[in-house]
Amino acid sequence: MTMSSELPAPPPTEPAAGGPPPLLSADDVARVVDRIAHQLIERAASASPAGASDGGLADLVLVGIPTRGAPLARRLAARIEAFSGTTVDVGTVDITLYRDDLRLRGVRALEDTRLPEAGVDGRLVVLVDDVLFSGRSVRAALDALRDLGRPRAVQLAVLVDRGHRELPIRADYVGKNVPTSRTQSVKVHLAEVDGLDEVLLTEGADA
Amino acid sequence: MKRHLLEAADLDRADATLVLDTAGQIESALAGREVKKLPTLRGRTVVNLFYEDSTRTRISFELAAKRLSADVINFSAKGSSVSKGESLKDTALTLEAMGSDAIVIRHQASGAPHRLAQWVKGSVVNAGDGTHEHPTQALLDAYTIRQRLGRLDGVRVVLVGDVLHSRVARSNVWLLSTLGAEVTLVAPPTLLPVGVGSWPVQVSYDLDAVLSKADVVMMLRVQAERMNASFFPSAREYSRRYGLDARRMAVLPDDAIVMHPGPMNRGMEIAAEVADSARSTIVDQVGNGVSVRMAVLYLLLGGAPE
Structure with a gap:
């Protein structure tokens, strides 16, 4: 992993001409990632036995849900390392093969699944995703995790929680709560995937 | 799809x-x-x-x-x-x-x-x-080549043996050329199909001549169950001219691999020491x-x- 040294340079901040202002700008995204990184460090420290030299972070595995959860997990790990000096394990889990809506659409391409060498058994897994909506992606990720091992506990970190849950699932770390209607769509753009950082709220439901 | x-x-x-x-x-x-x-x-x-x-x-x-x-x-x-x-x-x-x-x-x-x-x-x-x-045999062969060599584009693949009866050869010829590999067929003239001139391949009758330039050598099984005519004089002669033994393997470039779709006739188209060598991908396949x-x-x- 080569993350910490190559965090994206501040991308252009002005929104696309004529479009609505973004829900989160590039600076907001950076601040939110920093805040969640701090929260993860605090929680890890409070959960670890007093005097643990790593502040409980050795126990932690950040697992991103592709597409955009994966770079988010890497960014969180880079910030945690910058703040605490401890390297944390990062992985990705593709949930496509665990989705409950495969038959509702054409066949989907798969994405990477990569777990750290040490695996997830007995560790604290924090799933990382960009948007929490129906909760179905998270359910699929929980199913995938169950096949990959037996974590001590599983938590969830998301950049945006837009509500409208269809399953009893909640996030432990939320970047921003955004009340939305079902007909709106929340688009997260990240530099690693889309060339710039921003979160947009647009009218018209999408996939 | x-x-x-x-x-x-x-x-x-x-x-x-x-x-x-x-x-x-x-x-x-x-x-x-x-x-x-x-x-x-x-x-x-x-x-x-x-x-x-x-x-x-x-x-x-x-x-x-x-x-x-x-x-x-x-x-x-x-x-x-x-x-x-x-x-x-x-x-x-x-x-x-x-x-x-x-x-x-x-x-x-x-x-x-x-x-x-x-x-x-x-x-x-x-x-x-x-x-x-x-076709799935050709896909797994292509997958194995990509896994070992890291690419398919421009990879030189030599297919050796009974092309006439081999569905593995047919599927590989089409799939590998779709994926950009260069395929050469080596077989006795009697074991080449009639229409081979229209396939996207080169044809040779001399295995020794092509081995030094091969990235992949794929040996085909001699299909005893389909050998209902005199396609070649004897098993020993076939083995001598078209079998892959240790001497021929030594001519291959350093990172070249040897493939076989199985089941193998050890000692016929492929020598046991070749099948069990580090170049062999037969188990990976x-x-x-x-x-x-x-x-x-x-x-x-x-x-x-x-």
Whole structure:
């Protein structure tokens, strides 16, 4: 992993001409990632036995849900390392093969699944995703995790929680709560995937 | 992807690459896991309809379907209504009436999967038809080459042996050339098909002349069951001219690999010391076969029905 040294340079901040202002700008995204990184460090420290030299972070595995959860997990790990000096394990889990809506659409391409060498058994897994909506992606990720091992506990970190849950699932770390209607769509753009950082709220439901 | 996989030509470059990429993702998703099972095709039924003997292909398809949680029915012509004279069409319609979503067929008649595809609503996967094609074997060969050499574009592949009767050779010629590899066929003139001039390949009768420039040597099985005419004078002469032994292997470039679709005739087309050498990918090919067939089944059955 080569993350910490190559965090994206501040991308252009002005929104696309004529479009609505973004829900989160590039600076907001950076601040939110920093805040969640701090929260993860605090929680890890409070959960670890007093005097643990790593502040409980050795126990932690950040697992991103592709597409955009994966770079988010890497960014969180880079910030945690910058703040605490401890390297944390990062992985990705593709949930496509665990989705409950495969038959509702054409066949989907798969994405990477990569777990750290040490695996997830007995560790604290924090799933990382960009948007929490129906909760179905998270359910699929929980199913995938169950096949990959037996974590001590599983938590969830998301950049945006837009509500409208269809399953009893909640996030432990939320970047921003955004009340939305079902007909709106929340688009997260990240530099690693889309060339710039921003979160947009647009009218018209999408996939 | 089309609805069926009947021949290598059903796959354009994008589709073929998608299958190989998907197989890689599935392999990485299952790597190191205790539970090698995915829930993806739960409730779907895959029928293995085998009119010809097979060990690795049938087991490989069965394992692939089971790892994706599909229900699998194995049907072999021996000991079934086929021996009472039931036709392929009636057998297929019977299986479909019982709710099969995909039929994996091996048949001694070239073209049987094409006929089947016209009769059934589900997907048909060709697992080898006569001397025609065996597309999933070509996919797993391409996957193995990419895994070992890191690329397919411009890779020089030499296919040696009984091209005339080999469905593996046919499928590999089409798939590998679709994916940008350069294929050379080496065989006695009697074991080359009539139309080979129109294939996207080079032809040679001299194995020693091409080995030093090969990245991949793929040995084909001498199919004793189809040797019903005097294609070559004797097994010893065939072995001497077209067999891959240690002396010939030493001529290969350093990173070249040796492949064989199996089952092997050790000592005939391939010497035991070659088959067991570090260059040999024969065992890898079998393992990769499961991942590639999982990818094919996922891509055919994993989405919405049309």
